[in-house]
Amino acid sequence: MPIRVLPEQLIHQIAAGEVIERPASVIKELIENSLDAGSKRVEVEIEEGGVKLCRIRDDGKGIERDELALALSRHATSKITTIDDLERVATLGFRGEALPSIASISRMRLVSRAAGSPQAYEIASDNGNLSEAAPAAHPFGTTIEVRDLFFNVPARRKFLRAERTETQHITRMIERLALSCFGTAFSLTVGRKVVADYPIANTQIERERRVAAIVGDEFMANALFVEHESAGCKLSGWLCQPTYARAQPDLQHFYLNGRMLRDRLISSAIRLGYRDVMFSGRQPAFVLFMEMDPTQVDVNAHPAKLEVRFRDGRHVHDFLFRTVERVLRDTYAGASTPAPAPASINTFMPAANAGVVWPARGPVQYENRSFAGGQSSLSLRVAEPAMVPFAVSGSAEASMAQSLPSEAPPLGFAIAQLHGIYILSQAPEGLILVDMHAAHERTTYERMKAALGDGGVGSQPLLVPLSISVSQAEADALEEHAPMLRQAGLDIERSGPAGIHVRALPAFLKAKDIDALIARIGADLVANGTSRGVEEALNEVLGTIACHGAVRAHRNLTVPEMNALLREMERTVRSDQCNHGRPTWTFVSMSDLDRMFLRGR
Incomplete structure (x- = not known):
């Protein structure tokens, strides 16, 4: 025509x-x-x-x-x-x-x-x-x-x-x-x-009620409020705890300067912030609002305006990732409102939209986490299964001999062990149940990561350098970021247009795994200009060590050992979940127990 x-x-x-x-x-x-x-x-x-x-x-x-x-x-x-x-x-x-x-x-x-x-x-x-x-x-x-x-x-x-x-x-x-x-x-x-x-929602509680009316009371019961501003970007809203992860991304609401978005860069950054506390394949739930200079974002990139282009996508990605990671990192077991009760207890909770007011979990406060119950600590030596894995001060045992003090620590004091799996702890407001393996796994994992951060990643020189073939673009990116990789314990040098020599690798890694690791890092560097491949690989190794070294089910613990684990949880970041995203503890209030047994009716 x-x-x-x-x-x-x-x-x-x-x-x-x-x-x-x-x-x-x-x-x-x-x-x-x-x-x-x-x-x-x-x-x-x-x-x-x-x-x-x-x-x-x-x-x-x-x-x-x-x-x-x-x-x-x-x-x-x-x-x-x-x-x-x-x-x-x-x-x-x-x-x-x-x-x-x-x-x-x-x-x-x-x-x-x-x-x-x-x-x-x-x-x-x-x-x-x-x-x-x-x-x-x-x-x-x-x-x-x-x-x-x-x-x-x-x-x-x-x-x-x-x-x-x-x-x-x-x-x-x-x-x-x-x-x-x-x-x-x-x-x-x-x-x-x-x-x-x-209706119009001007106050914080009115906003929370609107959010709950739209995404559900259970969302708000598991939500952490975040408000952070840095380098020209401001993020506020609600992030749900990893234990409230979903099978589908149906509760992910993100708004940039008031505009709702479905952007892969944003989703990737938020998921990365959850990487250490959530099951693989699960989806986080959030309602987040981001504000930034309109000149730094192109909103005319999609016919329906559901996707945008950032002038500095790496900066936005890092801001979101670091903010989410810090909020989740600074959640200590018992630091804020207790975790929601189990499903069987929630049966007695008020129906949705019944005027429920949720206690604000709020931005996590940084504080000196010491309590009247004593300064107990956990030992990291977990190789011998017969040894006692907890070091306990005498004041912890003395505190249990007395009635529960008003200044009791957030996780209370242990009173019993159930089937060699769960710790039962009495708190002023009710009963706390702790999965001892999951809790010890998290505390061990975080202490090992801290030890690595203090002394750097140990490097293991290779007698014979490994030759690895990569694409030319990946070789260029690896060569450019060689100093950063060396800090992570990975010593590489360019050996040709599309070749890399590996002269040393992190001590925790095996040489047989290095080909896949280099390919992963190279692809990340080409695609995003950065890579956390080494860090993630190290964390996976540490997580495996922590899991195998944590106290096992059916191991009988003494009351002082149980209290030592509770005190360590209260000082450990991310201790609400184990390394795999499972909850480490839950709370049943006295009012829930009273309703269960029809007391006062």
Whole structure:
């Protein structure tokens, strides 16, 4: 066919195919416009999964009469005027494509009354044909009705799912948008029935209630609040403990400058922060908000604006990774609100949305972790199974001979051992159960890592250097980062365009594993400019040693030994989980026990 200019209507429909995937996409685009207009309340009403009707009403600043037709024209926007504005976009929408694209595949009616205007006006679009602006009755703000979506694009309409499925997609979309803007109230009406209503949340407890209403009470019961700012980046929100890990990434909500994202760099950084405390293959849960200079991020990299490009992706990756790792690192067993009770106990907890107020776990406080119960410590010598693995001071035994003091340590004092597996500890507020193997595994692992950090990684020279073939790009990256690798105990040098000689390797590693390790490090360096391959390999070795050296099940411990383990847990970072992500302890309150046995009823 000869080259020719496409008809205007077809251009609009092609643009709509890039932006509008389903009714939920319409809801997203229109609500983002409402938020950009400064709305304090957004009301959404749908019928038949949004295919028959999507109505969005807001109380924003509105649109002037003379601008109504422009609002439905391609590339017409009030949010940018020059290329400089595009490089520092601070609004959710900016390209001026959403309204005309939606209008080209539906029957749309737009009614708006601008702030300070004595009269509202409406304009309609049917299959892209605009009517004249006419007076209408409407409060300050804007209402947009989208009817018969995809009526003129039957091929797209055939790909829509059942009404229930499309309604669920819209519900999830509104939930994600409600998480992004606590200063705006949201409501959703399905077939004249209000199914969601989120009031404005200005205070911290109101924000937590909104988050719990959307992602669940159990999420908030396991959440750690984080707030950190460094090097031009600020991160706040809630990270869930590793024991609340999920099989799917269904509870991962991340917002950059108020914009919800699904970005692989961000997901990779957060997962890396969980690497030492979570089961392989499990997914962390979080609701996080990041703020940074808009000039450092390109938000025009994806048609639906769900992905971005960072000017310095490595800096963003390291900021997120270090922040998450530090929050999880500084969680000591018993340092904050006790872990949630087991599922059998949770049966007695209040139902969701029943006005539950969660104790704020808050940013972890750095403190001198010493208690009246004595300064007991654990021995790291774990080779001989018959030896006592705990060194205990006399004051710990003396404290158990007395009644439980008011200044008891967070994990209380041991009173018994159950089946040679669990330690039962009495605390002022209830009962604490500790998996002794998992707890000892974590404390041993962290002490071994600290010992490595103090003296550096020991290096083992090789009698005969190992020759390894890599790609030329990997060889260049390995040669450039040779000083960093030498600090980790790996001494390499370039032996050719695509060859590497290994002259020394970390003492914990075996020479037979070095080929795979070098290939992994080289690939990481080429892809990301950095690698934690050596560190991860060392940590895996240390974790294996700690697991095999930790006290085994069915090993009978004395009360002083059990108390020594509890005190060590209270001083050990990440001691809420073992090296594999299993919980090391849990808490059952006196009120839970009273409800279990119907006391006071």
